[in-house]
Amino acid sequence: MGGAGSAYDAQVFVRVRQPDGTLEPPELLxxxxxxxxxxxxxxxxxxxxxxxxxxxxxxxxxxxxxxxDAPPPGQTSRHPDPGVMSTSVISSLGVEVEVTAGAAELIxxxxxxxxxxxxxxxxxxxxxxxxxxxxxxxxxxxxIPAGFISVLIADDVVFPExxxxxxxxxxxxxxxxEWDGKPWGWRGDSGGDPGxxx
Numbered sequence: 523m524g525g526a527g528s529a530y531d532a533q534v535f536v537r538v539r540q541p542d543g544t545l546e547p548p549e550l551l552x553x554x555x556x557x558x559x560x561x562x563x564x565x566x567x568x569x570x571x572x573x574x575x576x577x578x579x580x581x582x583x584x585x586x587x588x589x590x591d592a593p594p595p596g597q598t599s600r601h602p603d604p605g606v607m608s609t610s611v612i613s614s615l616g617v618e619v620e621v622t623a624g625a626a627e628l629i630x631x632x633x634x635x636x637x638x639x640x641x642x643x644x645x646x647x648x649x650x651x652x653x654x655x656x657x658x659x660x661x662x663x664x665x666i667p668a669g670f671i672s673v674l675i676a677d678d679v680v681f682p683e684x685x686x687x688x689x690x691x692x693x694x695x696x697x698x699x700e701w702d703g704k705p706w707g708w709r710g711d712s713g714g715d716p717g718x719x720x
Contacts, residue, residue, distance in 0.1 A: 535586040575667035613666040624689040639676035650707040
């Protein structure tokens, strides 16, 4: 049940990103609430798209959503265009994020979100953690849109200036996160579920 002020009266526009990276003209959505990243929506002409990120004005108001054509229900896109998948952005939180195409593809295959947080392992020691699913932790997470994915960092962690996400070159596909140039997990095993092999 929504309380007072839950009604959404702002117009929501969406722009579809083409495989070459260009954005189509904005289309007005007939929605009551702003769709979130990963949500599927229908456009006129029975066109199904998936929301990938939101573009906002400096005051936080939504300018438009960015979406991509989604496969029919029950199917998944197995081989995204690498040129579209890789991205480098400076977020509104002041973090410069670089995501390689391989890392973006792996994260998209696992739901499109990467969570980063820390757990106390005694004394002054912290364990860096990462996962594709929201962890069972009391910390809240702040979202950084990065192209086709979202990086969510626990709000009790001091944010880095730079964050680079790639995949290990050897062995099974596993994520490698560099936090201000240092491997995430350098204080201990990063744990979580950072690989693509389950």
